[in-house]
Amino acid sequence: MALKFAKRVADIKSSEVRELLKLTEQPDFISFAGGLPAPELFPVAEIKRVNELLLETEGQAALQYSTTEGFEPLREWIANRMNQRLQTNFTKDNILITSGSQQAIDLTGKIFLDEGDVVFCESPTYLAALNAFRAYGCEFVEVATDEQGMVLEDLEAKIKQYPQAKLIYVIPEFQNPTGLSWGLERRQQLAKLSAEYQLPVLEDNPYGELRFEGETLPSIKHFDKVGNVICTGTFSKIFCPGYRIGWLAGEEGILQHYTIMKQGTDLHSNTKAQREIATYLAQYDIDEHITKIRELYRHRRDTMLQKLDDVFPKEVQFTRPEGGLFVWVTLPEHVDVTPILQDCLAEKVAFVSGETFYPTSQKRNTFRLNFSNMPEDKIDIGLEKMGRVLRKYLEN
Numbered sequence: 001m002a003l004k005f006a007k008r009v010a011d012i013k014s015s016e017v018r019e020l021l022k023l024t025e026q027p028d029f030i031s032f033a034g035g036l037p038a039p040e041l042f043p044v045a046e047i048k049r050v051n052e053l054l055l056e057t058e059g060q061a062a063l064q065y066s067t068t069e070g071f072e073p074l075r076e077w078i079a080n081r082m083n084q085r086l087q088t089n090f091t092k093d094n095i096l097i098t099s100g101s102q103q104a105i106d107l108t109g110k111i112f113l114d115e116g117d118v119v120f121c122e123s124p125t126y127l128a129a130l131n132a133f134r135a136y137g138c139e140f141v142e143v144a145t146d147e148q149g150m151v152l153e154d155l156e157a158k159i160k161q162y163p164q165a166k167l168i169y170v171i172p173e174f175q176n177p178t179g180l181s182w183g184l185e186r187r188q189q190l191a192k193l194s195a196e197y198q199l200p201v202l203e204d205n206p207y208g209e210l211r212f213e214g215e216t217l218p219s220i221k222h223f224d225k226v227g228n229v230i231c232t233g234t235f236s237k238i239f240c241p242g243y244r245i246g247w248l249a250g251e252e253g254i255l256q257h258y259t260i261m262k263q264g265t266d267l268h269s270n271t272k273a274q275r276e277i278a279t280y281l282a283q284y285d286i287d288e289h290i291t292k293i294r295e296l297y298r299h300r301r302d303t304m305l306q307k308l309d310d311v312f313p314k315e316v317q318f319t320r321p322e323g324g325l326f327v328w329v330t331l332p333e334h335v336d337v338t339p340i341l342q343d344c345l346a347e348k349v350a351f352v353s354g355e356t357f358y359p360t361s362q363k364r365n366t367f368r369l370n371f372s373n374m375p376e377d378k379i380d381i382g383l384e385k386m387g388r389v390l391r392k393y394l395e396n
């Protein structure tokens with residue numbers, strides 16, 4: 001007898017990136033597909049010492065159940081860091097530790113979305129957020145997006161058109177997938193619109209610390225006068241993603257709902273991981289570590305952009321991000337990226353086609369390249385091969 005799964009099982013497909021990642025585990029593959037940090041920068045020796053120290057000094061507490069809200073010293077550190085970097089005004093009581101910022105996104109769906117509700121998002125946007133929200137039966141409305149962020153005239157028109165809207169989801173810093181960041185005015189205006197129409201904003205910011213040049217701007221939350229903006233953050237890109245430790249930051253009244261929902265999901269995030277990170281932060285200088293990450297990624301981004309200039313056909317456009325992990329490529333409108341990806345995979349080079357980052361529009365001429373995870377020589381070789389494939393298709 002066939003099992004009767006919930007309707008949402010059929011609505012959600014396996015992510016193309018996850019499938020590609022399996023393929024690219026082969027050692028001779030050059031992968032621009034995932035969003036993986038550079039593993040050679042994981043502070044393995046330091047973590048070994050931290051682990052020993054932790055188990056010696058607070059081993060029992062580190063291995064015990066703990067509160068849903070999370071380890072207090074870690075929450076305190078996060079609140080201070082956000083206030084200092086993003087011009088927010090948080091205390092530890094505004095922070096809920098989550099299992100990666102991915103869980104923060106999922107819990108946002110859980111507390112805000114009913115079947116048929118509308119979520120406004122950038123076009124394109126982070127595909128794992130789409131899948132997380134989709135499980136709650138929502139619909140997506142893409143808002144026109146340019147180099148400065150969401151086009152807010154379009155957002156306002158759509159807010160009026162879709163009264164069933166419940167949430168605005170944005171990634172204002174080095175966006176996944178485009179690598180672009182929002183301008184100051186758009187941040188301010190979005191906070192204003194969110195207050196005017198009483199629509200919560202999820203400000204998802206996993207890449208903000210990875211700025212290679214230019215000025216750090218205040219967050220959207222900085223402009224939030226009514227408490228409608230909820231932020232996420234993560235240790236995945238500034239420390240190690242395997243810990244699965246991220247956070248939500250928002251008004252206490254809203255966080256209470258998150259906390260209750262999180263209890264039903266996993267009771268709390270990994271106690272030992274939280275305490276290990278807190279011990280690392282007390283023992284080592286994370287800014288020094290983040291500086292190393294920024295330097296390596298800046299170098300890889302430069303290598304990628306230089307090579308794209310050199311070997312991609314001139315009619316191919318791409319973003320020039322000031323930080324983060326990704327470059328976004330746009331082919332002439334009539335070109336379909338699907339056979340190009342197949343040819344590149346046959347050459348053992350992988351990237352992600354852009355289609356999945358659009359919840360509704362059917363754009364087939366874009367793709368995403370990751371530069372953080374491949375050494376410079378492989379970036380050169382991989383893009384050389386991609387350039388050859390692209391020339392074949394564009395010249396035809």
Ligand SMILES: Cc1ncc(COP(=O)(O)O)c(C=O)c1O
Pocket residue numbers: 035099100101102103126171176204205206233234235236241245246
């Ligand atoms: C935009 C965005 N949000 C959230 C996440 C989730 O990150 P994590 O769960 O590792 O914190 C990612 C991961 O790549 C991302 O790109």
